[in-house]
Structure formats: C-alpha cells, structure tokens
Amino acid sequence: MTAFDWTSILEAQESNRPLLFYTGAGISREAGLRTFRGDDGLWQEYDVSEVATPGAFARDPESVWLFYQKRRKQLRDVEPSGAHEALSRLEAENPNLRVITQNVDDLHERAGQESVVHMHGELRTDRCQQCGRQQPASREEEPPECERCGGRMRPNVVWFGEQLSPEVLDTVNDWIRRTDVVVVVGSSLTVAPASTVPDRARRAGAEVFEVNPNPTPEVSFPEGHRFQGGAGEFFRSLEQRLRE
Numbered sequence: 001m002t003a004f005d006w007t008s009i010l011e012a013q014e015s016n017r018p019l020l021f022y023t024g025a026g027i028s029r030e031a032g033l034r035t036f037r038g039d040d041g042l043w044q045e046y047d048v049s050e051v052a053t054p055g056a057f058a059r060d061p062e063s064v065w066l067f068y069q070k071r072r073k074q075l076r077d078v079e080p081s082g083a084h085e086a087l088s089r090l091e092a093e094n095p096n097l098r099v100i101t102q103n104v105d106d107l108h109e110r111a112g113q114e115s116v117v118h119m120h121g122e123l124r125t126d127r128c129q130q131c132g133r134q135q136p137a138s139r140e141e142e143p144p145e146c147e148r149c150g151g152r153m154r155p156n157v158v159w160f161g162e163q164l165s166p167e168v169l170d171t172v173n174d175w176i177r178r179t180d181v182v183v184v185v186g187s188s189l190t191v192a193p194a195s196t197v198p199d200r201a202r203r204a205g206a207e208v209f210e211v212n213p214n215p216t217p218e219v220s221f222p223e224g225h226r227f228q229g230g231a232g233e234f235f236r237s238l239e240q241r242l243r244e
C-alpha cells in the first residue's frame with residue numbers, strides 16, 4: 001500500500017490556506033456515538049422509514065420524537081473525541097480552516113470549533129413544522145407545541161426525502177469553491193447530496209483525501225490519498241508532523 005501523502009494538508013495548514021474537513025459519523029464514534037451503517041450501526045436497529053422521514057413523523061410523531069430524545073440523551077452523556085479537539089486546535093492556528101459535517105451532534109462546537117456547518121441539521125434545536133421557528137431542543141417526552149403558532153415542534157434535522165437548507169448549500173458550495181484541499185473524515189459517502197461533496201470538490205480543482213478505517217468502495221481516491229485508520233490516529237499523526 002502506498003504511504004499517505006501528507007504534503008498538501010501540511011502545506012495548507014502551515015501557510016493558513018483554505019483547508020476543508022468534511023466529517024461524518026466516524027469521527028463521533030470515537031466519542032462513543034454509534035454510526036449509521038455497519039454491524040453496530042443505528043440503521044441495523046431502526047428502520048429509517050419509521051424514524052427518519054416526514055411520513056413517519058406524520059403517522060407516529062411520539063415514536064419519532066422518542067428516537068431523537070434518546071439520541072439527545074446519549075449525546076449529553078459523551079464528550080468530544082480527541083479528533084474533535086485536534087480539529088478545533090488546528091482551526092485556532094489556521095483561520096481558513098472550515099468544517100462541513102453531516103453529523104447532527106454538537107461535538108465539533110463543544111470542542112470549540114467555530115467555522116462549522118451542519119448539512120443534515122442539528123439535534124441541539126427544535127423547529128416548528130408550521131412556521132419554522134427554532135428553539136433550543138426540548139427535553140419533553142412528547143413533541144411540544146410551538147409557542148408562536150401552535151404547530152408541532154420537531155427536531156431540527158433533515159429527514160430522508162427532505163431538501164437540504166438552501167442557505168447551508170450555498171455555504172457548502174462557497175467553501176468548496178474556495179478550497180484546494182478537502183479531507184473526508186469518517187463518512188461512508190452514501191447519502192446524496194452529501195455524498196457528492198468529494199466529487200464536486202475535485203471537479204472544482206481540489207485535492208481530496210479520505211480518513212477511514214474501512215475505505216469507501218464507492219468512491220475512488222488517487223494513490224496516497226487514503227488514510228486507512230481512525231480519526232483520532234489521523235489527527236495525532238497530523239499534529240505530530242506539524243510540530244516536527
């Protein structure tokens with residue numbers, strides 16, 4: 001196997017050039033949260049169509065709500081991983097480092113990350129289905145009513161079959177256009193349109209890398225562009241090289 005080529009990542013970080021990290025459930029796995037796919041993935045235990053679609057919420061709002069309340073509780077019980085912490089330290093050094101995440105957890109923010117955009121929404125807020133008003137996530141066992149319009153509140157996440165927020169997509173496209181180096185950390189790259197980010201970045205002229213203990217078969221990367229290991233191991237090694 002060809003050795004991982006650190007050159008472009010180190011150069012971008014050391015010269016404060018745009019450097020984009022694109023994260024998925026794998027980075028939060030090291031904090032203790034489950035991924036979606038794989039043997040112990042959430043989608044082995046739950047049927048997506050019953051907990052993560054607008055139709056499921058219309059049919060059975062209480063069950064869908066409880067699924068998210070359980071995930072919120074799990075999230076409160078964990079701390080950001082070493083990888084989240086390292087990424088935040090790198091941002092403190094490089095003002096042009098950005099994070100796009102598919103994760104709905106707030107572990108990047110809790111590690112101190114500032115430039116982070118959530119493609120699939122966030123667990124830390126609820127949103128009114130009717131008027132769109134947002135508020136901090138409720139801890140109730142049933143979806144509360146909106147204080148403004150009486151509509152039903154829902155977790156502020158993107159469900160299967162829903163569009164991504166146009167503002168978020170604008171930011172994502174803008175960051176992709178500005179960056180020369182993209183590092184995909186811990187995503188199976190299976191859910192569109194999020195899965196198209198690496199290809200779009202490549203078409204826009206960026207060099208794209210992958211960090212994953214189980215390389216994604218669907219997407220091909222040039223030699224030296226796959227780090228076959230965990231997120232924590234990758235960031236430890238990157239910080240070590242930056243110190244040398």
Ligand code: OAD
Nearest residue numbers: 024025026035036037102186187188189191212214230231
């Ligand atoms: P997946 O669960 O599909 O993939 C997680 C990836 O993390 C896999 O490729 C693992 O090999 C990798 N992984 C495991 N341990 C790792 C580690 N220690 N370090 C780095 N990588 C590791 O999660 P996502 O790709 O994030 O969408 O899933 C994408 C979307 O599918 C989610 O945002 C969610 C889900 O359905 C919605 O809910 C809309």
